[in-house]
Amino acid sequence: MTASELISFARGAPSLDIVDVSGLKAAADAALTNDPGGALGYGTAIGYPPLRKYLAERHGVAEEQVLVTNGSMQADAFLFDELVKPGQPVIVERPTYDRTLLGLRQRDADVRPVSLAVDGIDVEELAGLLEGGLRPTFAHVIPNFQNPAGYTLSLAKRTRLLELAEQYDFVIFEDDPYVQIRFAGEPLPTMLELDEGRGRVVYASSFSKTVAPGVRVGYIVGPAELVAKVRVRATNTYISPNMFAQAVVHRFCVDGGLERSIATVNAALAERVQTLCDALSKHLPDAKFTAPEGGYFMWVELPEGVDVAKLLPAAEERGVTFVKGTDFLLDGGERTMRLAYSGVRADQIEEGVSRLADALASLA
Template sequence: MDREEQPPREPERQREPEAQREPEAQREPERPRESWAQREPEAKREPERPRESWAQRESWAQRETPPHGDELAPLTATAASPGAHESRLVDEAIEREGFGARAPAARPGAPLGAGAEAQPPAAGSRAAGGSLGALGALGSVGAAPAQPTSVTELLRFRDRLERTARELTNDYNELLGRLGEPAAGAPPTGATISFARGAPSLDIIDVQGLRDAAARAFEADPGGTTAYGTSVGYPRLRAWIADRHGVEVERVLVTNGSMQADAFLFEHLVGAGEDVIVERPTYDRTLLSLRQRGARVHAIELEPDGIDTSALSRLLGDWRARPKLAHIIPNFQNPAGYTLSLAKRHALLDLAAAHSFMIFEDDPYVALRFRGESLPTMLSMDPQRVIYASSFSKTVCPGVRVGYLVGPPGVISAVAELATNTYISPSMVAQSIVYEFCASGAIERSIETVRRALDERSTALASALRRELPEAEFVPPDGGYFMWVTLPAGTDVHALHHAASELGVSFVVGTDFMLEGGENALRLAYAGVTPKQINEGVMRLAAAYRSIC
């Protein structure tokens, strides 16, 4: 064949040193390149987990340990850079006999000659797709470029590896930072929103008015304010309460909170094995106190207009109960928020007269009506058959711990003796401050502030429940602190309570207010939360409900 007809020769490649060559039979066939995401061995890959609902997810940044216990911590460029092993391999190759003579030493990062591989983007660059571009330019992680032929190429490769490590470190730390941000649709983070406590929020408490009342108390009556006093309470406050209810002062006893009044009355009137009527549901502490005394508690169903007086009449007519006392919360009942109608007030008083039992009218929320007309107290309708209790915790502030009883003189005298033997006297400091607060007219302004706030919050709660949790059944109250919510039959309120707490919202389960039942009910207290918190809290509650259904 003539020279012109011969095919062009490939340029001769530089011979590899003997030590670098291996027989053709021993060489592995060249495999197609995988993306970096495919290089993890199949055996080591974790099986794909089923997706969680957003209500079940929790930000990794808030967990004590990330999934599977792996520690997620920011990397440093040094930690991600080629280690001692890789650097030593490069140094050994450079020192091999005759290897360094093929090319002059190159400064790391110097421009490559013709035909050399392109450099990856600089650290932080997104021109080549961030870390994916860097890995593609680098080739298989940890592998040297195909058959390096000079110290220059080895040094350049090491420089590229170090710069790529820095870029990947930046990408890793950026992704790690994003784990602390809530994902789209994830449950909100922040402090727990509590629908559990029946107490007003600080923004509706007249702190300045209380400060002024305290100053007046110590100025006007330092002796009475700082003294022990007697078990019936601070005389000026006792007289103010008597005037408020239109009764003689001998019918009033002021206590350390209304729960203390309850305890004294139960101790005086209820013995072990004696029958007591309560509403179903009713205040959990009342149930606890009565059961601790060994009383036989009969719970009568509560309807939106109060206790079912027909059911009570049947119980009494069959002589299945001979009660000494019926405990009734007539206005904006705790936990239901229901109000005893005027007709039922009359019916209850008639039953009490016919069956010779006393009515304990427990009425701490009476002043907090924000809708509708006020009803007369049963005390005003039958002062001999009714013992009345109320509290300043709801209208002034919970921290004062001042409550009172109004009742027949004989009952008040017996309770005063119990109080003397228990604590000599209640707090004169707290009671004198409350007196000054009331006598100055500040209590009326405080009640109006609280009413407006409760009206707004109750409306916000009802609207949020209709919007976010249409399965819920409830009766919007006309006053007070509470709303009773019933969910579809079969709902596990304890599972809901746990799921809700995981999402940062709390409430009281319905079973706490009943001797039996209430598994699909809950009490929501709205006095201590703003409308914004109410909307957020109900969204979390609805998400918790969806997660258990």
């Protein structure tokens, strides 16, 4: 590897070597053989009906509660359009996904960040705000292997958040694209499951992280009345989503490709996380981080006095890049960064961290 080859810790996507290309070829062939009309026709805004049925069965809900979209970001956009009321408060984690902040601010939401700990959003800080009179429209939470921090919401906090939503009458938007990318620890029930049909939770997820980002297939699960409203928005936006991609994903799932793909991705990312932790301990011993149990991302806090706005160009001069922590916050985070290990091969990681260390030393 030469210094001119960019090592990118910036993009939250799997590297091509862990994408099941041959499995997707077979799924595409099967989709076109078994249902060419459904795969190649316009369809409707509900998405590809067999995939919608598959997802409804997987989540234990009626099909009317599911809508399949062009990626989960499209699902997020529709939900924000439906739920955000200009000037009204919306709870987010601090930090949270930068596109979430952008989408909410574009719709003039009153964004209220609540601190994020290793075990998830600070539910008692939120309880204090609610007791003080805050009445949010909804709370946006990424419960598993959160983007950007990599943290997971504990079972106790999931239960407490649902209690607060019931007590103070707000919706929980459970944004969960990483749920199946777990390579350590025990899986936790979703808040959608814990809600037991009370209608407090709107759930969104994606196949971008488990199958391939290029398929752009996501979905929402929620109360039938809300999903029907989102369906109208989807119809007016694109009539129908990408039926071919959804038909391929459906075949991939029902033919066993999804389980195989998840196993491949999780094994690879477990190795990458360990390699990244070892490299950080070796080359940046003063950095603070928590190894995630899954997902794509690690949040790293650098020593006092470091400014990531200066570190990033120095790093890119040395052939390595990352995303500044400030991108995921309304304020603060000047010495934090998000490292995405999903798109970096294991044999690139130590070299990438070494370049980061060299960039940091150049600022001293």
